[in-house]
Amino acid sequence: MGLNKNSGKVIALAGNPNVGKSTVFNALTGLKQHTGNWPGKTVTNAQGYCEYEDKVYTLVDLPGCYSLMAHSAEEEVARDFICLEKPDAVIVVCDAICLERNLNLVLQILEITSDVVVCVNLMDEAKKKKISIDLPGLSRKLGVPVVGTQARSKKGLSLLMQQVDESFYNPSSQRPIKIQYPDYAGKGLTAQEIQDEKVKVLITTAEDICRDIVRYENKSYDSSDRKIDKVLTSKLIGFPLMFLALLIIFWITISGSNYPSRFLSYILFGIEEYLLSFFIWLGVPKFIYEMLVLGIYRVLAWVVSVMLPPMAIFFPLFTLLEDIGYLPRVAFNLDKCYKKCCSCGKQALTMCMGFGCNAAGVIGCRIIDSPRERLIAIITNNFVPCNGRFAQPYKGKQNCSLVLIM
Amino acid sequence: MSGIDCLTSLEPGRCAVVNDLTVTGSMRRRLQDIGLIKGTRVEYVQRSPLGDPVAYLIRGAVIALRSEDSDCVMINRVN
Numbered sequence: 507m508g509l510n511k512n513s514g515k516v517i518a519l520a521g522n523p524n525v526g527k528s529t530v531f532n533a534l535t536g537l538k539q540h541t542g543n544w545p546g547k548t549v550t551n552a553q554g555y556c557e558y559e560d561k562v563y564t565l566v567d568l569p570g571c572y573s574l575m576a577h578s579a580e581e582e583v584a585r586d587f588i589c590l591e592k593p594d595a596v597i598v599v600c601d602a603i604c605l606e607r608n609l610n611l612v613l614q615i616l617e618i619t620s621d622v623v624v625c626v627n628l629m630d631e632a633k634k635k636k637i638s639i640d641l642p643g644l645s646r647k648l649g650v651p652v653v654g655t656q657a658r659s660k661k662g663l664s665l666l667m668q669q670v671d672e673s674f675y676n677p678s679s680q681r682p683i684k685i686q687y688p689d690y691a692g693k694g695l696t697a698q699e700i701q702d703e704k705v706k707v708l709i710t711t712a713e714d715i716c717r718d719i720v721r722y723e724n725k726s727y728d729s730s731d732r733k734i735d736k737v738l739t740s741k742l743i744g745f746p747l748m749f750l751a752l753l754i755i756f757w758i759t760i761s762g763s764n765y766p767s768r769f770l771s772y773i774l775f776g777i778e779e780y781l782l783s784f785f786i787w788l789g790v791p792k793f794i795y796e797m798l799v800l801g802i803y804r805v806l807a808w809v810v811s812v813m814l815p816p817m818a819i820f821f822p823l824f825t826l827l828e829d830i831g832y833l834p835r836v837a838f839n840l841d842k843c844y845k846k847c848c849s850c851g852k853q854a855l856t857m858c859m860g861f862g863c864n865a866a867g868v869i870g871c872r873i874i875d876s877p878r879e880r881l882i883a884i885i886t887n888n889f890v891p892c893n894g895r896f897a898q899p900y901k902g903k904q905n906c907s908l909v910l911i912m
Numbered sequence: 913m914s915g916i917d918c919l920t921s922l923e924p925g926r927c928a929v930v931n932d933l934t935v936t937g938s939m940r941r942r943l944q945d946i947g948l949i950k951g952t953r954v955e956y957v958q959r960s961p962l963g964d965p966v967a968y969l970i971r972g973a974v975i976a977l978r979s980e981d982s983d984c985v986m987i988n989r990v991n
Binding site for chain 2: 572573575577578603604606607610698701702705706709713732735736739740741744745838839841842843845851
C-alpha cells in the first residue's frame with residue numbers, strides 16, 4: 507500500500523525505541539489509524555490521520571531506531587521513508603532523560619531534511635529526576651522548533667501540532683544546524699575510518715549541544731534506581747524475586763478469573779436455553795437450530811467465558827510490570843540462560859506475553875534485534891500455553907496448582 | 913593499573929575510557945550508535961546474577977553488554 511498524497515500533508519514520526527513514540531502517535535491520531543505494508547518491506551509502518559484546525563494530516567509512525575546508517579531492517583525502512591517518500595515534515599520524538607543519546611538521530615535526520623520538529627517527550631519523568639532542559643536554547647542550537655511533551659497525559663501535543671503547522675507555512679524560518687565534517691579527501695582513509703569519523707562528529711556535536719542545554723540539578727538523580735537495580739538483579743535474591751513476581755501474577759490471574767468466568771458462563775449458558783426454546787417455538791428445523799445454538803453459540807460462549815477473564819486480568823498486570831521497568835531487568839537476569847540456547851534474554855518477555863496470548867507474544871518478538879534470535883523466539887512461542895490452553899480455570903483448585911507447577 | 917585492555921576485564925565499580933573497537937561491520941556500528949567511540953567514558957554498574965551480561969553506564973544510559981561484545985571494546989582504565 508503506498509501513500510495517498512491527496513489526503514493532505516504527510517508527517518513522519520521518527521525516534522529511538524522506547525521514547526513513547528507510539529504514545530505520541532496514538533494520542534495524535536486517536537483511533538483513526540491502520541498499518542500499512544510498504545512495497546518490498548516486511549517491517550510495517552502504522553499510518554493514521556490527525557486533524558488540526560480543520561486540516562487533515564497523514565501521520566506515519568516509522569519504526570524506532572537509534573541511527574539512520576541502516577544496519578537493521580527498521581533503520582532501513584525509516585531512512586528510505588524519509589529520503590524517498592519525502593514527507594512534508596518529520597517529528598523526531600526524543601527521551602528527555604537521555605537527550606544526548608537521542609540527538610544522534612535528530613542530527614542525522616537534520617542532514618536529510620530541514621522540515622523537522624523535535625518533540626522532547628517524557629518531560630514529567632525528567633522533572634521527577636530533577637533534570638532540566640532548556641528547550642528554547644535547544645531550538646536555537648538545532649535551528650528547528652523544539653516542543654516539550656508528556657504524551658501519556660497528552661500535554662504539549664497541541665503545541666507540537668501548532669509548530670508543525672507553522673513550519674508548513676513558514677518553511678524559511680527553519681535554519682537547521684550544519685554539521686561540520688573535516689575534509690577527508692586526499693587523506694587516504696578507508697571506508698571504515700571515514701565512517702568512524704562521521705559517527706564521532708555526530709556524537710561529539712550532540713555532546714556539545716547538551717553540555718549547555720541539560721542541567722542535572724541532582725547529581726545522583728539515578729542513585730535510587732541503581733539501588734533498586736542492585737536488589738532486583740542481585741545474585742542472591744534476583745531469581746527468587748523474579749519467580750515470586752511471576753507466581754503472584756499467575757496466581758492472581760488464574761484464581762482471580764474463576765469468579766468472572768463462572769459468572770459469564772452462568773449468564774451465557776442461561777441464554778442458551780432461551781435461544782433453544784425460541785428456535786423451537788419458531789419451528790426452525792432441528793439440524794439448523796442445533797448447528798446455530800449447540801454449535802456456534804455454545805462454542806462462542808465457552809471461549810468468551812474461559813478466555814476473556816484471564817486475559818483481562820493478566821495483561822493489565824503485565825503492563826504494570828512493564829511500567830515500573832521490571833521487565834528489562836528480567837531479560838538482564840535471564841540472558842545467560844537464553845544465550846546457552848542461542849537466543850536472547852528478551853525472549854523471556856515474549857514468552858511471558860505468550861502466557862497471556864501467543865499472538866501478542868509473537869508480535870512482541872519485534873523487540874529482539876537479531877533476526878535469527880527473533881525467529882527462534884517466534885517459533886518457540888507456540889510452546890508456551892496461553893490462557894485459552896490452560897486447564898479450564900473454574901473447574902477447581904487442583905487445576906490451578908497443576909498449571910502453577912507446570 | 914593502566915594500559916590497554918578489553919572492557920570485559922573492567923572490575924566492578926570502576927571507570928574506563930574507550931580506546932578502540934576491534935570489531936567491524938554492523939556490530940561496530942551498533943556499538944558506535946550506543947555512544948562507544950574513542951574517548952567515551954564507561955562505568956561498570958552491575959553484573960547480572962549469572963555473571964553475564966554486565967550493565968555499563970554509557971553516556972547517561974545503562975546498557976547491558978554480553979561478554980563477547982564487551983571483548984571488542986578496548987579501554988584505558990581511569991581512577
